[in-house]
Amino acid sequence: MAITGGYISVNGVKTYYETNNGPKSEKGSFVCLHTAGRDTRQYHGIMELLSGKFEVIAFDMPAHGKSWPLPGNRAIDRYEDYSAFVWAFIQAMGIEKPIVAGCSVGGNMVYHIAENYPVAGIVSMQGSAKIKAMNTAYSTTVDLLDNPYVSCQHSHLDFTESLIGRSCPPEAADFIMWGVRQECGVAKKGDLGIYNNYDVTAELGKITCPVMVIRGEDDWNVPEHYARTAMDGLVNAKKVLWRPIPGYGHFIILEAPEIVASLFEELAAEI
Amino acid sequence: MTDLERLEKFKEVQRRVNGPEAELFRERYDGRFFTGDMTFIFDGVPYSLYLYKGAVIDVYMGKPASGCYVGIKGSSEQWEDFFRHRNFQLATSIKHNPLCFENLGSALANRQNNTVVAQMMRIIARVMQDG
Numbered sequence: 001m002a003i004t005g006g007y008i009s010v011n012g013v014k015t016y017y018e019t020n021n022g023p024k025s026e027k028g029s030f031v032c033l034h035t036a037g038r039d040t041r042q043y044h045g046i047m048e049l050l051s052g053k054f055e056v057i058a059f060d061m062p063a064h065g066k067s068w069p070l071p072g073n074r075a076i077d078r079y080e081d082y083s084a085f086v087w088a089f090i091q092a093m094g095i096e097k098p099i100v101a102g103c104s105v106g107g108n109m110v111y112h113i114a115e116n117y118p119v120a121g122i123v124s125m126q127g128s129a130k131i132k133a134m135n136t137a138y139s140t141t142v143d144l145l146d147n148p149y150v151s152c153q154h155s156h157l158d159f160t161e162s163l164i165g166r167s168c169p170p171e172a173a174d175f176i177m178w179g180v181r182q183e184c185g186v187a188k189k190g191d192l193g194i195y196n197n198y199d200v201t202a203e204l205g206k207i208t209c210p211v212m213v214i215r216g217e218d219d220w221n222v223p224e225h226y227a228r229t230a231m232d233g234l235v236n237a238k239k240v241l242w243r244p245i246p247g248y249g250h251f252i253i254l255e256a257p258e259i260v261a262s263l264f265e266e267l268a269a270e271i
Numbered sequence: 272m273t274d275l276e277r278l279e280k281f282k283e284v285q286r287r288v289n290g291p292e293a294e295l296f297r298e299r300y301d302g303r304f305f306t307g308d309m310t311f312i313f314d315g316v317p318y319s320l321y322l323y324k325g326a327v328i329d330v331y332m333g334k335p336a337s338g339c340y341v342g343i344k345g346s347s348e349q350w351e352d353f354f355r356h357r358n359f360q361l362a363t364s365i366k367h368n369p370l371c372f373e374n375l376g377s378a379l380a381n382r383q384n385n386t387v388v389a390q391m392m393r394i395i396a397r398v399m400q401d402g
Contacts, residue, residue: 133366144382154301155382158389162360196366220361 003047005040005066010089016040016066017059017093020047024055027268028097028120031090032058033106035126035251036191037183039065041175042103045257050264059089063187075190079198082109087117099268102127103253104222105195111230112200114207121271122207123264125214126250128226129204129233133196142196145189152185165218165249167256176251204233210270212241214263216248216255239270272399274316278332281311281318283398284391285327292394297325300390308335309391310342310375313350320391341384342375343392354400359389 005018018040030050032043040058047056060067062085063075076082086109090098099121102110107127114122134142144150160180164173211234215227224244234240243263248255272280288296296302302325310319319342321329343363345353349370353362363372374381381388 131366136365138365140378141382144379147379147382149379150382155385158300158386159360162358220358221364221367223367 003044008089008092010085010092013062013070013085014068015059015062015089015092017057017089018043018047020051020054020056022047022051022053022055025053025268026097027054027271028099029055029057029095030123030264031086031095031098031100032056032253033086033100033102033109034058034061034064035104035106035253036195037064037188038179039182041065042179042251042253046253046261046264049257049261053265054268056264057093057095061085061187061191063184063190069186073186075184075187077190077193079109079112079194079200082194083113083116086113090117097271099123099264099271101125101264104250105191107222108195108198108200111204111207114209114211115200115203116206119209121210121212121267123212123214123267124227124230125252125260126216126219126222127213127230128198128222129201129230130199131196131226132199134193135197138196142189142192145192146185150185152183152188153181156180156183156188163219163221163250165216165247165252165255167218167247168249168251169255172251172254176254201229201233204230205236207234207237209237210239210241210267211237212243212263212267214243214245214252214260216250216252217244217246218249219252221250241267241270274332277313277316277399278318278330280398281320281330281395284395285320285330287394287398288322288325288327288391293325296387296390296394300386302387302390305384305387307340308337308342309388310334310339311392311395312342312344312375314347325387339375341380341388343388344373344375353392354396357393357396359392362392 039060043058063069097120101123103125107124110122317334
C-alpha cells in the first residue's frame with residue numbers, strides 16, 4: 001500500500017505524519033525523526049522498502065514541513081521539549097512498541113528519548129550524545145539562520161552539499177539540495193541550537209533497549225568520536241550495534257535507503 | 272611559489288571564473304548575486320578579486336581600499352591543508368578544525384556569501400594545485 005499522510009493534534013499542535021501502512025509487528029513500529037530543518041519525505045525510500053514488513057511512521061516536528069509551528073510562530077529549541085513532543089506524538093498515535101530512529105539532530109535526540117521514555121529500541125544515525133558548540137563563535141552562524149539579511153536557503157547550500165557522500169545517487173543528492181531550498185530559518189535555528197548544545201552522556205546508563213548506531217563515513221561534520229560519546233556510555237543497553245557505512249554521508253536515510261532499511265530489520269531482530 | 276607567481280595564478284582564476292567555470296559559479300553557487308571584493312591572504316600577502324555580478328573584473332595584490340568585504344586568511348600550512356581536502360566548510364569550521372581559516376569581513380557578509388566564496392576557493396585550489 002502506498003504512503004499516506006494525515007494530521008493529528010499533539011499538545012495542541014496540528015502535526016503532519018506519514019505512514020507506510022505496513023503491518024504492525026510484535027517487534028514494534030518505527031517512528032522516524034528527520035534531520036534539522038527538513039521533513040518526513042526523507043524517509044520515503046525506507047518506508048517503501050519496509051512496507052511489507054514493518055509499520056514505519058514519520059512526522060514533521062512543529063514548524064517543519066507541513067506541521068504547524070508552536071504558538072507565536074516558534075519552533076522547539078530545547079532538547080527536553082523535543083523529546084517530550086516526540087513522546088506525545090507516539091502516545092497520540094497509540095504506538096505501543098515504538099522503535100525511534102533519527103538522523104542528525106534526530107540521531108542525537110534518540111538517546112535522550114530512550115533515557116526518559118519506554119521505547120523498544122533506538123537507531124541513531126549521524127548522531128552524538130554530546131556536542132557543545134554553542135556559546136562559541138559558532139553560535140553566530142546559528143543566529144544568522146534567522147537574520148533578515150541572510151537567506152537561510154542560499155547560505156546553507158555549500159554546507160549541505162559538503163555533507164553528501166561520494167556514493168550518493170545523483171537524484172538523491174538533488175533532493176537533499178532541494179531540502180535546503182525549502183528550509184525555514186526559525187525551524188533550522190531551533191534544531192541547530194539543540195544539536196549544538198547537547199549533552200545527555202550522564203544518563204546513558206538508563207538506556208536498556210537495543211541500540212543501533214549508524215554513521216555514513218563521508219560525513220566530516222559528524223566524526224566517529226561523536227558516535228563514540230554515546231556508545232561508551234551505553235553500558236546497560238541490551239545490545240549496541242555499530243554500523244559504519246563507507247561512501248555515504250550525513251543524509252544516509254536519503255543517500256542509501258536500501259542499506260538503512262536492512263539495518264532497521266537487523267535491529268528489529270534484536271527486540 | 273613566489274608572490275608574483277601566485278598573482279599569475281589568480282589571473283588564471285579570473286579566466287576560469289569568467290570562462291569554463293562561469294555557469295557553475297554564477298548559477299549553481301549563486302555567483303550572479305555577488306558584486307564586491309573577495310580577498311585571500313597567504314602568509315600575510317593579500318590577493319583581491321573584484322567581481323561584478325559574478326564576473327571577475329579585476330585582480331590585484333593588496334587589500335581593497337575600502338577594507339575587506341569577504342575573504343579568507345591563512346598560513347601556508349592552512350592553505351596546503353585546504354588544497355588537500357578542498358572542503359571549505361571543514362577549512363572554516365570552528366567546531367572541527369583547530370587550525371581553521373580566519374574569515375575576513377563581517378560575520379554577516381560571510382554568512383550571506385558562504386556558498387559563492389566556497390566555490391571560489393575550490394577554483395583557487397584547482398588552479399594552484401592542478402595547473
